[in-house]
Amino acid sequence: MPQKLSLNNFNLILTLALGGFFWALGLGGFEPLAAQELPAKVDSLKVLPQPLDRGTVGLVELAEGSADCLGDFDNRPIFFFSVKKDTKKPGSAAGIRWVGLFGADIMLKPGTYPLKVTCPGVGEARAQVVVRDKSYGxxxxxxxxxxxxxxxxxxxxxxxxxxxxxxxxxxxxxxxxxxxxxxxxxxxxxxxxxxxxxxxxxxxxxxxxxxxxxxxxxxxxxxxxxxxxxxxxxxxxxxxxxxxxxxxxxxxxxxxxxxxxxxxxxxxxxxxxxxxxxxxxxxxxxxxxxxxxxxxxxxxxxxxxxxxxxxx
Ligand SMILES: [Zn+2]
CATH class of the missing domain: 2.70.70.10 (Glucose Permease (Domain IIA))
Known part of the structure; x- marks a missing residue:
């Protein structure tokens, strides 16, 4: 069953663009701020299904995103696109959601793999993806x-x-x-x-x-x-x-x-x-x-x- 990840290990970093902004203001270069002080814009990331069988496709959904967001899983890029929210679902608001698809290659070894998403000017989010074995014979x-x-x-x-x-x-x-x-x-x-x-x-x-x-x-x-x-x-x-x-x-x-x-x-x-x-x-x-x-x-x-x- 698909499940929502609770991202206690969630990470947010300053982008170079933001660093450049502080640099321009003379605020002391690229000293990174502690994660909790940053604006939490890419603040949630949903990955499903979890666990993921080797040889199948996974979906990442961002709470907030753009076509410029780029993810990485198993050294392969994840591109994002917008889809209309299902407004028929009770409690669902009208609008769009940003999703990306990624594949767990058929020969990927079972284990836990990092998935990272970077949205320029906003930040970076990470999740852990559990890839499990599936017998194909x-x-x-x-x-x-x-x-x-x-x-x-x-x-x-x-x-x-x-x-x-x-x-x-x-x-x-x-x-x-x-x-x-x-x-x-x-x-x-x-x-x-x-x-x-x-x-x-x-x-x-x-x-x-x-x-x-x-x-x-x-x-x-x-x-x-x-x-x-x-x-x-x-x-x-x-x-x-x-x-x-x-x-x-x-x-x-x-x-x-x-x-x-x-x-x-x-x-x-x-x-x-x-x-x-x-x-x-x-x-x-x-x-x-x-x-x-x-x-x-x-x-x-x-x-x-x-x-x-x-x-x-
Ligand atoms: Zn064939």
Missing amino acids: VRVIKVPQAQVRLSEENQRRAAQEKVLVDQALATRSPERLWSGAFLEPVNGQVNSSFGRQTKLNGVLNPRPHAGADFLVPTGTPVKAPARGRVILTGDHFFSGKAVYLDHGQGLISMYFHLSEIDVQDGDMVDKGQVIAKSGQSGRVTGAHLHYGVYLNGARIDPMPFRKMTSRL
Whole structure:
């Protein structure tokens, strides 16, 4: 259940701007004041859910904020945006609230991690986030060893494609392009194998399955779950025909093993727009849609992420 953090360990610091103000007044430079003497503007920070499963998304809400606030969790940025307050809730005042999303990467070790938010000219707030383990399972596969090894040509090809993919995944456009609840890219059965690792001929692959697979027949229209920009399309060795969408503020979604791509790099796509048809291209055993979501590089389960967006 979501819970409100009581922030006894709350911290507030002077920003450089405020320090510069006192400096200009000749009040003795950057001597920091004790925390309790500072104006408590960023005075509360709500993080939910707590604890957070590895491979899922968390939400930070500020009592007071702006688009300039910037957070940090696990060395990844947290960008903030405003959403309308739910005025239907009893006791809820009209207005906006400032929220930011952050991901606990699928391979993040369980433990307690600091989360920090800085709002220029206002201050800094901190919270502790408890990340707990979640079992996603291990799949054990045995195949002839000759099938495991990639030819030199394919190794080279996969390495070249990885460079392009890493570049796309590093996209951090400041503007949030999406709003409201994410759609499911196809209506179909989800084989929730997100996070599962594979042990191939006794060797555990350190890269877990970083998406949800939808078991749909080849040719099923794939819809953009939210507004975004096409940042990469290609026909890759592992992923097959693939589309990557940038939704802004470090949120990137991807669609693999397609039979047909209906968009081009640079296109803006609307929520619900058909971007491709599903298929079984790349290294797969059967037709399905692989749907992945990365939040500032953190690999998160698209299904709980979708639930989170439906609350915004
Ligand atoms: Zn998959």
